[in-house]
Amino acid sequence: MTAALPLVLTVFVACAVEAIEALTIVLAxxxxxxxxxxxxxxxxxxxxxxAVVGVLGPTITLLPLATLRLVVGALLAIFGLQWxxxxxxxxxxxxxxxxxxxxxxxxxxAAKAAPVSSRGRVSDxxxxxxxxxxxxxxxxxxxxxxxTFGDNQRDLGAAVLGAAIAVVVVTVTGIAxxxxxxxxxxxxxxxxxxxxxxxxxxxxxxxxxxxxxxxxDAALLVIVPVVAVVALAYVGWLxxxxxPAGLGPPAATPVPxxxxxxx
Amino acid sequence: MLRVLKSFGAFWYxxxxxxxxxxxxxxxxxxxxxxxxxxxxHVSAWWLVPLAAFAAxxxxxxxxxxxx
Numbered sequence: 001m002t003a004a005l006p007l008v009l010t011v012f013v014a015c016a017v018e019a020i021e022a023l024t025i026v027l028a029x030x031x032x033x034x035x036x037x038x039x040x041x042x043x044x045x046x047x048x049x050x051a052v053v054g055v056l057g058p059t060i061t062l063l064p065l066a067t068l069r070l071v072v073g074a075l076l077a078i079f080g081l082q083w084x085x086x087x088x089x090x091x092x093x094x095x096x097x098x099x100x101x102x103x104x105x106x107x108x109x110a111a112k113a114a115p116v117s118s119r120g121r122v123s124d125x126x127x128x129x130x131x132x133x134x135x136x137x138x139x140x141x142x143x144x145x146x147x148t149f150g151d152n153q154r155d156l157g158a159a160v161l162g163a164a165i166a167v168v169v170v171t172v173t174g175i176a177x178x179x180x181x182x183x184x185x186x187x188x189x190x191x192x193x194x195x196x197x198x199x200x201x202x203x204x205x206x207x208x209x210x211x212x213x214x215x216x217d218a219a220l221l222v223i224v225p226v227v228a229v230v231a232l233a234y235v236g237w238l239x240x241x242x243x244p245a246g247l248g249p250p251a252a253t254p255v256p257x258x259x260x261x262x263x
Numbered sequence: 264m265l266r267v268l269k270s271f272g273a274f275w276y277x278x279x280x281x282x283x284x285x286x287x288x289x290x291x292x293x294x295x296x297x298x299x300x301x302x303x304x305h306v307s308a309w310w311l312v313p314l315a316a317f318a319a320x321x322x323x324x325x326x327x328x329x330x331x
Contacts, residue, residue, distance in 0.1 A: 070294065075279060077290050077316055082281035085323050094328050141278070198316055205294050206312040210301030213309050223313065230317050234324055242328040 004158035007149060010200070011162030014145045014193045017186060018138040019170035021103075025134030027174065028107030033116075033127035040122055041131030049139045056147060066208050072148045073205025080197025084231055087191035092238040142167070152204050195231055199224045283326070289319035 030038040063071075089095035107130070114126040122128045142163055150159030203213065203220055213219035280287050293315030300306040 070298070074290055074294050077312070078279060078281075078287045081286050081290070081316060081320055081323075082283070084320060085281075085283065085286070085327070088320075088324060089327055092328075137274075144278075202312045202316055205290070206297055206309055209294050209298035209312075210307075211297055211309045211312075212307050219309070226313070227316075231320070234321065238324060238328060242325075244328075 004153075004155050007153050007155060007158045008162040008165075010193070010196045011145055011149055011159045012166045013189055014197070015142045015163040015166035016170055017189050017193060018141045018145075019167050020186065022134050022138035023170055023174040024104050025107060025138075026131050028104055028111055029127040029130040029134075032108050032111040033114075033130075034124040037122050037124035037127035038131040041128040042135050044128070045132045045135035045139060048136055049143060052140065053143055053147070056143070066210075068208070069152060069204040070208025072152055073201045073203070073208050075144075075201070076148060076197050077201030077205050080194050080199070080201050082194075083190050084194030084198060087187050087194050088231060088234055088238065090187045091191065091235050092242075093244045094238065094242075149200070152200070191231070195224065195228045199227045202227075283323045285326075286319045286323050289315055289322070 026038060026042060029041070086095065111126065111130065117125050119125050146156075146159045146163045150156035153159070199220060203223055207213065215222075290312070293312050297308050297311045300308045300311070
């Protein structure tokens with residue numbers, strides 16, 4: 001279990017971010033429209049996700065490991081770099097922070113404005129589609145992370161465990177507070193996930209391309225901190241030399257509570 | 264049907280490529296070069312992908328902040 005801990009933690013943080021985004025959408029649909037149709041939308045999305053897992057899971061395990069690592073490594077590295085890019089731009093004020101509270105308010109305003117229409121057994125089509133799309137899109141990212149990490153490390157159980165804990169923790173917290181999880185340092189979490197995805201992606205991708213890493217799997221213990229240091233250096237570079245127009249000198253640049261990479 | 268296919272393609276493009284396609288292109292080229300060096304020249308260029316990832320990120324950040 002100790003050996004699987006980094007995998008569980010990585011999948012947990014990555015999936016928690018996705019679960020928070022899905023929760024924001026579901027709460028907006030349920031609290032402002034109708035819970036019944038919202039739950040129907042969620043259930044439909046979960047059925048589609050189960051079908052995707054049913055098809056994708058067995059297919060991906062049939063691929064040769066080198067090919068799988070090359071393809072998945074490339075996807076994870078690209079995916080991770082996109083996350084890192086966004087997190088760095090947000091941490092340095094070049095991009096608006098992904099604020100779950102304001103995202104929630106936007107969804108609520110749109111939900112209140114939309115007319116009520118029923119289709120078949122669904123009495124509120126807007127609540128249904130809102131919940132369906134939110135859960136399906138965020139859920140697909142969870143599925144992608146779980147399958148790729150689990151299969152590459154040959155420990156699907158640990159990856160599923162990390163994802164399940166994340167979804168349960170976020171859902172229970174969301175039910176308890178009945179509000180979007182605005183206090184969660186989402187940018188710091190995305191920064192951390194970006195580092196992990198980029199590191200694992202580079203490692204697996206290069207290995208799939210035929211490289212033998214010095215030290216084997218232990219190379220990851222070097223790659224992860226190096227990626228973190230480089231990403232932090234980029235944050236420093238942007239704050240020091242490329243501060244957004246309209247802000248004062250770097251020392252006076254206001255950093256919102258959840259905007260910094262450390263939370 | 265065409266609309267469904269287009270939105271499916273758009274979803275995966277956004278999911279994988281995201282805001283900057285050049286990051287994806289640099290990573291793919293680096294992996295291709297790594298495979299070429301490993302199989303054609305028997306060079307284990309383990310450093311190439313991480314270096315390309317750092318360069319891609321720096322280049323993308325530079326371009327993004329130049330516009331702001």
